[in-house]
Amino acid sequence: MQKLTGKTALITGGNSGIGLATALLFRAEGAQLAISGRNSATLEQARDALGEETLVVASDAGRLTDITMLMQKVETRFGHLDILFVNAGNSVPAPFAEVTESQFDEMNGVLFKGVFFTIQAALPLMRNGGSIIVTTSISNGKGAPHFSVYAACKAALRSLVQTLGVELIGRGIRVNAISPGPISTPGFGRRWNAPQEVVQAAREAFVEKSPIKRFGHPEEVARAVLFLATEESSYVVGTELVVDGGVSLPL
Numbered sequence: 001m002q003k004l005t006g007k008t009a010l011i012t013g014g015n016s017g018i019g020l021a022t023a024l025l026f027r028a029e030g031a032q033l034a035i036s037g038r039n040s041a042t043l044e045q046a047r048d049a050l051g052e053e054t055l056v057v058a059s060d061a062g063r064l065t066d067i068t069m070l071m072q073k074v075e076t077r078f079g080h081l082d083i084l085f086v087n088a089g090n091s092v093p094a095p096f097a098e099v100t101e102s103q104f105d106e107m108n109g110v111l112f113k114g115v116f117f118t119i120q121a122a123l124p125l126m127r128n129g130g131s132i133i134v135t136t137s138i139s140n141g142k143g144a145p146h147f148s149v150y151a152a153c154k155a156a157l158r159s160l161v162q163t164l165g166v167e168l169i170g171r172g173i174r175v176n177a178i179s180p181g182p183i184s185t186p187g188f189g190r191r192w193n194a195p196q197e198v199v200q201a202a203r204e205a206f207v208e209k210s211p212i213k214r215f216g217h218p219e220e221v222a223r224a225v226l227f228l229a230t231e232e233s234s235y236v237v238g239t240e241l242v243v244d245g246g247v248s249l250p251l
């Protein structure tokens with residue numbers, strides 16, 4: 001029995017990494033699916049992998065006009081949503097002293113403001129019994145040098161999920177977060193604009209302090225998202241599910 005038969009899901013950042021792995025799992029579990037992202041090449045690759053019936057929308061997660069357009073397309077195609085996975089995001093490390101206002105605004109626009117208004121815009125489409133899942137990060141609960149804006153935005157999301165968990169449960173909508181540790185995706189390293197040796201050193205440092213001694217796979221996060229998306233997590237509200245191989249545990 002497929003777990004998402006009859007369910008409709010929207011995944012932002014569904015053309016890469018954790019979002020794509022989740023999209024593939026949701027399709028395998030029978031969901032009707034919409035995904036969004038910006039990169040036209042990976043959006044097309046995702047369409048090929050997910051099937052023609054998947055709604056694939058080019059939409060910038062930091063632009064409110066794009067968010068509105070995305071929801072209009074979802075409404076026109078499906079009429080409603082049961083699952084919203086607000087996952088799009090990226091991190092560009094920089095020393096605190098060098099972060100410019102435009103870098104701050106761009107990161108905040110995608111990582112916090114965009115998430116806030118994506119949920120707000122999706123709300124009229126969400127059916128009773130629906131589930132909203134937000135991707136945070138273990139960086140939101142610890143010091144993360146060179147990730148000041150990123151980690152703060154992810155901490156804001158943890159707070160938002162708690163507030164919306166309480167505020168929306170009366171409408172029958174559960175809101176939770178998934179908090180990944182180091183996961184092997186283009187988002188870890190490849191998008192950092194950093195020299196390869198810096199990325200490699202960061203990878204090795206994470207593996208070294210990881211109790212499980214390896215990076216996670218995006219599919220391992222996707223399975224946790226599936227849990228939060230279904231009735232298997234029916235009593236889970238406003239929480240953050242950590243998927244990090246134990247990296248964030250105190251030694």
Ligand SMILES: NC(=O)c1ccc[n+]([C@@H]2O[C@H](COP(=O)([O-])OP(=O)(O)OC[C@H]3O[C@@H](n4cnc5c(N)ncnc54)[C@H](OP(=O)(O)O)[C@@H]3O)[C@@H](O)[C@H]2O)c1
Pocket residue numbers: 012013014015016017018019036037038039040042059060061062087088089090091110135136137138179180181182183184185186187188191
């Ligand atoms: N990988 C990790 O170690 C890790 C750890 C903790 C949290 N996370 C979080 O996990 C989420 C997914 O990241 P990932 O690791 O899977 O990296 P990824 O493979 O780089 O995926 C990021 C996704 O977000 C989309 N995205 C980024 N900025 C966007 C924008 N302005 N508008 C629309 N889409 C945008 C990308 O689409 P385009 O390529 O089309 O822009 C892509 O689909 C992010 O929220 C990230 O912060 C990742």
